[in-house]
Amino acid sequence: MTVEAKSHYEAIVIGAGVAGIYQIKLLSDLGVDATVLDAAPDLGGTWYWNRYPGARFDSESYTYGYSFSKEVLDEWHWKERFSSQPENLRYLNFVADKFDLRKYMQFNCKVAAAHFDETANLWRLTLSDGRKLTCRFPILAVGLLSIPTPPKIKGMEKFKGRSFHTFHWPHEPVALAGKKVAVIGTGATGIQVIAEIADKVGDLTVFQRRPNWSAPLHNSAISDAEMAEIRSRYKEIFAQCSRTPGGFEHEPDRRGFYEVSREERLALWDKLYASPGFAVWLRNFREIFTDEKANAEFSEYIAGRIRQRVKDPAVAEKLIPRDHGFGVQRVPMETHYFEAYNRDNVHLVDITETPIVEITETGLRTTEREFDFDVIVYATGFDAITGAYDHIDIQGVGGVKLRDLWSDGPSTFLGMLVHGFPNLLMPSGPQSGSASTNFPRAIETCVDWCTGLLKYMREHGYVRAEPTLDAQERWTEHVKQMYSAMLMRKAKSWFTGYNSNVPGHEYGKTRYLVYNGGAPKYVSKIAQVAHNDYAGINFTIGSEPLTDRERVAETNAA
């Protein structure tokens, strides 16, 4: 029977990105009858889609890669400290091919609906092409930032040039030389694109609503000798990542902000500003995240750096955020971003002063003037974390819709299970460790945990696992509490569920999407649950052996 012809699996993994690839590896090792469905024509998730110029890791490549296989660690050579999208996609293909995982994957398969069948304790999935599948365990490896949100601007459909959201940057090269290009949005994506294309286009106009704090990435090549050295330290590197709150090598400076002199603070900041990656954010004093005054002092330090780098003082002032401090939103890392604005062909339009009124056939119009463009790039972000769940009609016990249940924000148990949605597993779910830390580090943790639960159920003949409402409420309350200490709780960013392009996700309606307690605390909490026989989860034992029930279901569904 070919993978396409089957209609029942014990587990169906939705998403063939970083999480889905590792999940299917573990399921196949365990002998679980499983498949992976992905809406895309190929594997890679985020790294399949985001092909815009400048797309690369902000995490050190060697801390982003999987840690589970010594062979992969030995064989793969990261070429850059912060590797670019094409190499990242090659890496994921390398891993999938190495373990022959492609045979479990089905592409161009968009899951439209997943409904729980209480009588059979099965999930019934409908694909957008009408195909119907059943499984015991739907495993949603749907990514955190997989639903792009273009703005809703009058006239967008009229534009005669090329326009796209960065997520849908065309796969074939886009001719930019000599072209007049607009970029709308200055988040981590916009900042990467702008810096990369500034010297390649004819003319670039950036439409900025709010500036972001950003600092140099300091990317560099990794030589053979350096890679050999990294390989020899892999164990130590991953152990270090598991000790730090963010799952990176970067450890906060544990001296008290107010216990050291201003000179010592400046010395640390000069060092961090010259250091690669998130060091400037995550090796900083812990008070930067929690204390307004400490944060303001450091933000002013970064503002000084921007003023030094941008020649036109008026432009520099426009690039300095006023409404939030450094690091309370996810910090975009940049390579010559601020210098781009020193070029004659790059222009900055502050759309809080002169809002965009409409997109026209030939460009766009602000309240001040008309612009002509050949290309308009929407770098306007994502319906983060819950968006991918909202886009599937997920119905649990009693036909309750997950998107209704989560309309004011998600509520989960450990970020991986939901009361009323038995057996639905979310290794990168809202409120899990995955959403706020070095993604693959947390992904491995969560995929391991979900697989452990599945194994436990098989061993005990359980057919249904569902967290209690009480356990879920306690977890969600804990997640909320973790926000309360952080300045980030006020951020107008996807960390707090804000997205101006999605109705109901306005600023002020905080949705508690990420786990802010740090990786070590998260790992310890979920390990404790597993150790205590999955306390907080109710199990139902099958009246027949699991495999027989599945065979019956398969026959019924066929």
Ligand code: NAP
């Ligand atoms: P984002 O951080 O949400 O930024 C979206 C930008 O578009 C913001 O500047 C926003 O302005 C602007 N915008 C949104 N709607 C707009 C509208 N209707 N009109 C005008 N401007 C509008 O999205 P992102 O840059 O795609 O980044 C999202 C996340 O992806 C990042 O935080 C990061 O986690 C991840 N990412 C990672 C990497 C990496 O690892 N290397 C690279 C890129 C992205 P406001 O701020 O005013 O809303």
